[in-house]
Amino acid sequence: MINKIHILWADDEIDFLRPHVMLLEEKGYRVKTVNNGNDAVDAFQNEPFDLVFLDENMPGKTGLETLAILKTINPTIPTVLVTKNEEEHLMEDAIGSKIDDYLIKPVNPKQILLTIKKFTENKRLVSEKTSMAYQQEFRNLGMTINDDLDFRQWIDAYKKLIYWELSLQKLEDAGMHEILTMQKADANAIFSKFIEKKYLNWIQNKEEGPIQSHQLFKKKVFPALEAERPTFFFLIDNLRYDQWKILNEVITDYYRLEEEDAYYSILPTATQYARNAIFSGLTPLEMERRFPDLWQNDDEEGGKNLNEDKFLADQIGRLYRRDIKHTYHKILTLEQGKEIVESLNNLMQNDLNVLVYNFVDMLSHARTDMAMIRELANDESAYRSITLSWFEHSPLLDTLKWLAQRNVKVIITTDHGTIRVKRPSKIIGDRNTNTNLRYKQGKNLNYQAKEVFVIKNPHDAQLPKLHVSSSFVFSKDDYFFVYPNNYNHFSNYYNGTFQHGGISLEEMIIPYAVYTPK
Structure with missing residues (x-):
């Protein structure tokens, strides 16, 4: 008082x-x-x-x-x-x-x-004003979400939802935040129906659709390259749009944001598919046919993202058709990140440097497997906070600070996002069915039809087909797949974890940002 x-x-x-x-x-x-x-x-x-x-x-x-x-x-x-x-x-x-x-x-x-x-009194005044503004916007947002939106309008609607989520998280008004959470859930339900209706036409090029993973370099990255200025392309694996927004507040201390955009991940929204598609410039089916010795299907042993450098080199030769010096680096550890900082002088000699950082993906998996991480990232706001804390103390930020003193162009993006799952969805498959909680590929899958998007012929979605009768099912909204045996245990274990592979705004609409030093 x-x-x-x-x-x-x-x-x-x-x-x-x-x-x-x-x-x-x-x-x-x-x-x-x-x-x-x-x-x-x-x-x-x-x-x-x-x-x-x-x-x-x-x-x-x-x-x-x-x-x-x-x-x-x-x-x-x-x-x-x-x-x-x-x-x-x-x-x-x-x-x-x-x-x-x-x-x-x-x-x-x-x-x-x-x-x-x-x-x-600033906190109270801002809280009252923000709550009142969202109450006024709530009806407009609801009407927008229920309109017949196209893919561009869905990006705009999702950005508005994230704007209000980030605004309301600073307040102590739990009621307002709960209303927004419900509105996001409604939006995801409608968005899932939209993807069911449109996705196959997009991937088959039967109608104009958004830029998707396999088109990113052709339509966005290659046109951005400049002869006299090196481009650094940073892919932070599994980075959602809301996470990028908070990292952007730090990045813009050193850079001007020249372009803010979003593109759509292909299905499945999983690293094996989406990231390989980015670097190859091909759909998964096209990759399997062009690189039979390199492409790894779900049922094969070994790493699924071990050949991105080869895919990238092939795409540059196939689509860019100009000789450019480029490098590819995957950073999995702190030491590898420090080595990149020490090698930046050498990288400045290249036209294009691609750097993949895996921390956020590892964080989402760690949150599933480790009780301590579950406690630290027990909701969306805490998950963003841990991501920001990592970034502020990471060699990635050191790299960006060093580059901010040079004549470079910086691109930051990701391959897919992740969603906090809350509702189990029963599924039955044979022992060869893959383990991902948000999509399943296999024969004779038995599922809850209202909770999934089914692709009975994988080739229709430009996906490889393991068997003649193989199909794909993708979980929608915030569902996650659980087998009937030991159902209660796994429902409780995975509830509230961050997963990817299926259909949601968080997984499919992902950030693409271009920066130049101040």
């Missing part, structure tokens, strides 16, 4: 400010006044304050000298410098000393009140 707000005001002419102090006290604020820096420090050490006003030009300790001491005692208390001096060097010194704001004398009561509200 406002009557709990305690303000410390230090000014050697505090008597002339008595009318301001009286006004604040009438408004319910408690104000402690002192006329020098030493007394300000003593008061700050002995009483709890919510805000400090410091005059810059005081005898003895100046305002900035007093500020430095106060920040060592409690750096979290907002401090406002009050000064007659508008010289640039003073403002720079104040900012460097971590001042929270400054006011130029003579100050008027409205300035003082506005500043107090900014620092002591």
